[in-house]
Amino acid sequence: MSNAKVLPLVDPVDGQVDAPCCPPVTERPMTALEAETAARMFKALGDPVRLRLFSAVASHEGGEACVCDISDVGVSQPTVSHHLKKLKEAGLLTSERRGTWVYYRVEPSVLAAMGRLLVGSSAAA
């Protein structure tokens, strides 16, 4: 089993994207290392509140949002911040502080890599 091709989707050091992580699920069985990487991202989206926040950031004007923009999901602002942190740790969001607020942005190539993993090369467009 070769692990040479197994790269994390997001480099934990500099946040740079090393997509693609994994082959389409229909292509061949995943290795243990590939599954670790991909499962971490799927798990981050496996919570309804996190998924709503993720779609709120992804669909927000300009492709980015601060906590102040997306606090209408029925949980407190600290809880929103906690979930955004989890999404960031999973490599699904990047963040940048500007003045009072931290702005979150979805990394399009990570979305594309996750989509490609599920549906094959047609999702890479």
Added chain:
Amino acid sequence: MSNAKVLPLVDPVDGQVDAPCCPPVTERPMTALEAETAARMFKALGDPVRLRLFSAVASHEGGEACVCDISDVGVSQPTVSHHLKKLKEAGLLTSERRGTWVYYRVEPSVLAAMGRLLVGSSAAA
């Protein structure tokens, strides 16, 4: 907020697929109900062993596999069966008993719907 369009990806009664569940995450914020449905599927894939089993089924010859085909992920057969059951409950696999074995199959339209959710309409092909 209209929930009229919010359908489960897989009808829990007859296993028929009612895709699509949810709009692409980049289109608009998900409703609570949409997020519940989609998060359940992402959560099912949020475990490395389950994800390996899922890719083992998805990539197996003929698009289906029994426990006997995919037991090389380093866990016991009862554990494999447990994880396959979780994937089935989440609507990601369907199953059919034939003789001694239960055969599992990935529902392609569910994969396509999940991919479309992440990367938009290009994944629906």
